[in-house]
Amino acid sequence: MKRSVLFGSLVAEGSRYQVGQAYAAQLRQNPLLRQINLLPEGEEVTGPALRAKMRLLEAAIPGLGEEIAGTSEALGIRPGRLAIFSDRCCQPGRCSQIAALPAITRDGHLYLARSYEYGFADELCLCVTRAAGSPAQAGFSLLLFGRMDGMNDRGLCVTMSTCSFLQPAEGEGLWFPVVLRALLERCATVAEASDLLAQLPLRTNDVFLLADRSGRARVAEMASVGGAHRLSFRDSERWLVATNHYQNEEMRPFDNHRGRHSVRRWKIARRALEEGAGRLDGPALKALLERPMPDGVACPYYQDGLGTLRSMLFNVTAGRLEVCFGAPTGAGWTPVSLQGACENRIFSVEVESRAPRDPASFWTFLPPGDEDEGDDWQSAY
Structure with a gap:
């Protein structure tokens, strides 16, 4: 089945208030973005709940309140109509993150x-943000x-998964979206x-997968379940991979829904990094992103929530970013x-969805820590 997916890209710059106004302009033009980010009037966040959320957001990202004011006033709505105050939209996506170290x-x-x-x-909106007094980011x-x-x-x-x-x-x-933005705003x-x-x-x-231009990378695993909060780091001098x-x-106590497809994507990426050691570069990593499972990490299972909507390659050392919009198989890359300059548009x-050949096997949940060492997994794709 083929479907069209809607993307947006924008540059938001100037004061925090002006950045918020730029977001409002994108909302006016993009119906899907508007649907995702504006709460129905009956779900508006108000009173003490709104004030508590605003304090939490402003403490994490100083100046965010001005952005919110710029957006809400430009749209003529109360701030509590913005979905940032309600995490009902944060449905889980599925991602692959891969770091090849120097x-x-x-x-x-x-x-x-x-x-x-x-x-x-x-949401599918690429934002280049240049707020006064803050680092430029994309x-x-x-x-x-x-x-x-x-x-x-x-x-x-x-990046995150x-x-x-x-x-x-x-x-x-x-x-997580507020946490990730806070890191980009406040850290180098x-x-x-x-x-x-x-x-x-x-x-x-x-x-999260963290990387910086000095050549360091780190995985941060986070869990908030049953009153327990845990943050755990993993480092490497060679490669890092994170999936779902x-x-x-x-x-391990939080690894309760370990999908076979996630473990397999992790192992596909690990194999490519280990076998390509010494020869890896931008084109090699793009090829890994472009190849569909089981040879790469691209996925066409959109109807089941596992379709590749975008691929990104960061040359962290050089400070360069390239994006492939939609399925990466045969598509081009945009710097x-x-x-x-970055085009507001x-x-x-168009993407095409299909189902796995063996859905029951493909979507299986594994026990915590299980590395799925069976040899029949390729038939599931």
């Missing part, structure tokens, strides 16, 4: 490759003001980002500049 790349650069998988309808939005990934001009790059399937985050605190290095993660009140079951399950031993891309 020790194994051909040119000694650090690369971060990322694919994002979901269904047909998603990444895809979630709840308009949050980010799902990105890189700033100080050299920090952050979720482990929230059938296990929503619990308790009070910040959900992996060390700074790690320290900030340890300080922020987290309410998220997600995995926890890998760290101390996160994105943090400082130069809305456009559609």
Whole structure:
């Protein structure tokens, strides 16, 4: 089945208030973005709940309140109509994150490759943000003001994947798009980002991949379940991979919905990094993103929420970003500049969905920590 998916791209710059006004302009033009980010009047957040959320957001991202004011006033709505105050829209996507560190790349650069998988309808808005007094940054939005990934001009790059399937985050605190935006706003290095993660009140079951232009990378696994909150890091001098399950031993108690497809994508990426050590570069990592499973990490299962909607390649050392909109198989790559011109536009891309050959096997949940060592997995695709 073929469907068109709607993308947007914008540059928001100037004061925080002007950045918010730019978001409002994009909302007016993009009906899907409007549907996702404006709450029905009956669901508007008001009173003490609104004030508490605003304090939480402003503490994490100083100046965010001005952006929210710019958006709400430009649209002529009360701030509580904006979905940033209600995490009802944070449905779990499925992603692959891959870091090739300088020790194994051909040119000694650090690369971060990322694919994002979901269904047909998603926010899909690439934002280049240049707010006065803050680092310039580029990444895809979630709840308009949050980010799902990105890189700033100080050299920090952050991507994410979720482990929230059938296990929503619990308790009070910040959900992942706000946390990720806070890192891009306030940090320049992996060390700074790690320290900030340890300080922020987290309410998220997600995995971040952090990288900086010095050549360092780190995985941060986070869980907020049943009153327990845990943050666990994993480092490497060669490569790092994260998909949609926890890998760290101390996160085993939270690894309750470990999908076979997630473990397989993790192993596909690991194999490519280990076998390509010394020869890896931008084209090699793009090829890994472009090849469909089981040879790469691209996925065509849009109807089931596992269709590749975008792929991203960050040359973290050089501060360069390229994006492939839609399915990466046969599509082109678009460079994105943090400082130069970037087109404000809305456009559609056609993708084609299919089902796995063996859905029962493909969608199986594995026990915590299970590495799925069986030899019959390729027939599932």
